[in-house]
């Protein structure tokens with residue numbers, strides 16, 4: 001496995017003494033009778049944008065579900081913001097955005113976000129401020145009164161993301177948040193992710209799109225439920241000698257495949 005020290009592509013580096021936002025040791029997850037993750041050890045450093053990359057079916061969603069505490073049949077030690085994953089105390093401190101937009105189709109954008117604000121315990125001006133900031137962050141200004149059912153797919157997933165932002169969580173776990181978005185919007189969202197990290201939040205972002213790897217401070221590469229690299233974009237290219245993240249990733253995947261075959 002490649003393991004390099006953080007270089008920090010954009011966010012203000014967290015103090016070296018800062019404990020990781022997520023600490024995973026010996027994580028094993030069984031789904032439908034199959035072992036999906038096996039003996040996984042990894043850290044998600046605090047205050048950074050960390051990319052979780054891997055082929056379809058490699059276990060990214062399963063890992064994210066374990067971290068937010070909604071996955072069954074999990075064994076091992078999973079500490080999130082200093083507490084065991086899934087602890088009630090983490091409910092408002094961790095935001096999770098799934099691949100499919102989890103919003104109410106028959107409500108407007110604002111009504112959805114007001115609902116999330118109420119769940120986060122916000123009332124009155126604080127709730128209105130949080131809703132307005134979230135709308136702004138995902139660039140949905142002008143759509144506030146639109147019913148979600150009438151939004152485009154990309155707009156709908158941005159409402160979902162805004163829903164997680166309303167509570168201002170310390171850790172944001174985002175499962176493929178840029179799928180279906182155009183390049184300008186994707187770039188703007190990555191800029192926003194780094195701004196959130198600069199303000200001290202931690203973001204764990206899964207993606208299939210390898211050019212997005214270059215936008216992360218740190219990369220975790222999964223293959224078939226095991227970690228093949230815990231690295232930085234620069235170190236990934238240097239270590240593989242590949243010209244871009246996509247080819248570097250394929251090199252690592254092929255290498256892991258060969259190693260697995262040799263055992």
Ligand SMILES: Nc1ncnc2c1ncn2[C@@H]1O[C@H](COP(=O)(O)OP(=O)(O)OP(=O)(O)O)[C@@H](O)[C@H]1O
Pocket residue numbers: 031032033034036054055056057058059060061062063208
């Ligand atoms: N309920 C289930 N029962 C059995 N197997 C499951 C179940 N849910 C997921 N899996 C399997 O677990 C593996 C990992 O799935 P997971 O969704 O975590 O992968 P992923 O890396 O997020 O994939 P994608 O990028 O396609 O979303 C896959 O092989 C999937 O088929």
